[in-house]
Amino acid sequence: MNQNIWIELEQTIEDQLKLQVDLSLERHHNFMLKHGLSDCQKVMDIGTGNGLFLSKVAEKHTQIQFHGIDNKPHMIEKAKTRQLLNCVWCLGDALEQETRIALSTINGILMRYFVLHMPNTREAFLQICKTVQNGTKLWIFDLDLDHYICKPEQPEFILIRDIVETFCDQHSVEIRIGTKLPPILDEVGFKVTDIEFEPFNNQEIDHQRFAEYVFREASLYNHFLGNDPDSEEMERIENFLFNVMDQNKHFVQYGMVMISAEKV
Ligand SMILES: C[S@@+](CC[C@H](N)C(=O)[O-])C[C@H]1O[C@@H](n2cnc3c(N)ncnc32)[C@H](O)[C@@H]1O
Structure with missing residues (x-):
């Protein structure tokens, strides 16, 4: 694959991460506050x-020390340009030994749109749970296919669901996070304290930004599946989101869930 495609994709990912923050910062921050952020030191x-x-x-x-880790060097390079006295950025894999050592000294763990990147979810949470101290808070924000809703149903929305579901199946990741993850967390030693489904839909979010968000998600998953970006399906999805979807006629929701838990 030529380098230009990666550069274009990098900008698309950057734009999507920014839009995700614009659309969800307040809600996610409030959820973390509701579930113990202010009690944490690290x-x-x-x-x-x-x-x-x-x-x-x-x-x-x-007053809180934050430690951000990511296993992609170019991501950590960007993070390091944010110079905050209470933030440290490290290149690292979630499951490697060094990360576990660092985890043993913290009392809050954030995973925002990360669980989908972690195959073998149960084993990974088991290892993390074994490492952290009792009382450590966990906040998870992620996608939930059970809350992908389009009323009345539209074939183009089913195409979007199919792209996301195929990607997750191919990577053996669990996308019904709201129902599948809580029993796993409880079993490995994280007591679930709250589960909230997000109102991430075309009634709550500005129409244009919602369409842009969902289209970029579909394009990214389509790209990672190795599919043609100009396929007839992608054209239909684009047309539906930008030209047909109407706040007064369609309720369209991209499923997102917020989960809080605590190591017991
Ligand atoms: C969708 S992004 C989410 C970024 C950020 N949490 C946010 O909310 O904007 C997922 C990130 O997880 C990183 N990642 C994937 N697998 C990882 C692993 N095993 N260890 C550490 N980071 C990983 C990817 O490089 C990517 O930057």
């Missing part, structure tokens, strides 16, 4: 990406 963000979300939270809590 928080680790696993899969921090370019660090934008973590830096926005860190600015609001200068």
Whole structure:
């Protein structure tokens, strides 16, 4: 694959991470506050990406030490450009030994749009849970296919679901996070304290930004599946989101869930 495609894709990912922060920072920060953020001294963000979300939270809590890790060098390089006294950025894999050592000293773990990147979910949470101290808070924000809704049903929305579902199946990741993850967390030793489904839909979010968000998600998953970006399906999806979807006629929701838990 030529380098230009990666450069184009990098910008698309960057734009999507920014839009995700614009659309969800307040809701996600409030959820973390509701579930113990202010009681923490050290928080680790696993899969921090370019660090934008973590830096926005860190600015609001200068008394807390934040530690963002990601296994992609170019992401950590971007995160390091955010110079905050209470933020440290490290290249690292969620499951390697060094990360576990760092995890043993923290009391809050953030995973925002990261669980989908972690195959073998149960084993990974078991290892993390064994490492952290009792009382450590866990906040998870991620996609939930059970809450992908389009009323009345539209074939183009089913195409979007299919792309996301195929990607997750191919990578053996669990996308029904709201129902499948809580029993796993309880079993490995994280007591689930709250599950909230997000109102991430075309009634709550500005129409244009919602369409842009969903189209970029579909394009990214389509790309990672190795599919043609100009396929007839992608054209239909684009037309539906930007020209047909109407707030007064369609309720369209991209399923997202927020979960809080605590090591017991
Ligand atoms: C969708 S991005 C989410 C970024 C950020 N958490 C946010 O909310 O904007 C997922 C990130 O997880 C990182 N990642 C994937 N697998 C990882 C692993 N095993 N260890 C650490 N980071 C990983 C990817 O490089 C990517 O930056």
